[in-house]
Amino acid sequence: MKVAINTIGVRGGEAHFLRKSLEALAALQPGPELLLLVEGERPSTYGKFETIAIAGAAQAPTAAKNAGADLLFSAIEGLAPDSGFPLALFVMQLYDFRKLSHSKALFGGSPLRAAKNIATQARAVVVPSEFMRREVLEVLGVTLEKTVLAPLGVDEAFAQPHASIVEKPYFLYVGRISERKNMPVLLEAFRRLQDELPHSLLIVGEPGDDEPASWGPRIVRIDRVGTAQLAGLYQHADVVLSASTYEGSGVLALEALKAGARVAVGRIGGIPEVAGDAPMYIVPDNVDSVTGMMRRCATENIGDRERRAKLGRQMSTGWAWEKTARQLMTAFRKTAG
16 A cells, blocks of 8 residues: 655644554554655655655645555645545644635635545545544544544653753743743743743743743743653653643643653643643643743652642553554554545
8 A cells, every 4th residue: 555645834733643554554564655745845744755856735636646555645725626636635633624615715615615625625624533533523624434543552661860050940832932831931930930940941842933032031931852851851840730721632741741741731632631630730821820830840749749649650552553553453444546
């Protein structure tokens, strides 16, 4: 089976999912033949796979067909409706489509209507959680039999001890900066504690549309780190926290839990179904809730920390990228007919 993978416009959590899934698919025996569609002359950041350069995602179905692929695996963004080529979608979150559901694009077109048309034509829709399965049913009108649940994996490297590249003590946020991450609440909570605690706030993730012009004092900003470095940051943080109001998979919480970190997040989206009671839950829109959790984690005794770390490691066991890849193969077979 030859699978064309559209990488154009993929970023943030989708890029992480695609990168790790490709590694796992390549390791399957037998596995699919993978062909990556990339934009222009930009080099691929997804590993050493065969690539074809195209001008944009709208050309992906034609390029896949001309290359002799059996199907195209793609996110929704940038695709043109009515391609007539076998299509499998991956949908990590639909926050933007919910937000844009009443807006109008150029020439009176609706972004949501276009997304629904593409989802209707897809033969399989891959989602990372039951929460996202419900989302694609409700927002895109996808029928249940089309959906394939492929929970994301967690690297074993997070369980291995690593040093921190940042001086302690610190609170840690990991993720792309976007509106749904609710960063103003996190920043205000940290500001309230600056005279009380010696901590810095470490923010790790690629820049996004909501990046402020200036982060302010005692905030350390890092765009990218390797897996071992990220594991070390998780392991030495007083708490890994997020005030996000929407999460499709909860994989970042699982990574931190596997590293033995304390995790403070909202009980939202896909997080509770993958992490259970292992995180410490906050009210994401409530600054007092976030401030109180940061203060609690900075002063919690060693015994309570160790018990929480043990629970987190237990909860994060069994989430493997190989399982993700095998579920993707199910979606590919469904798409190829």
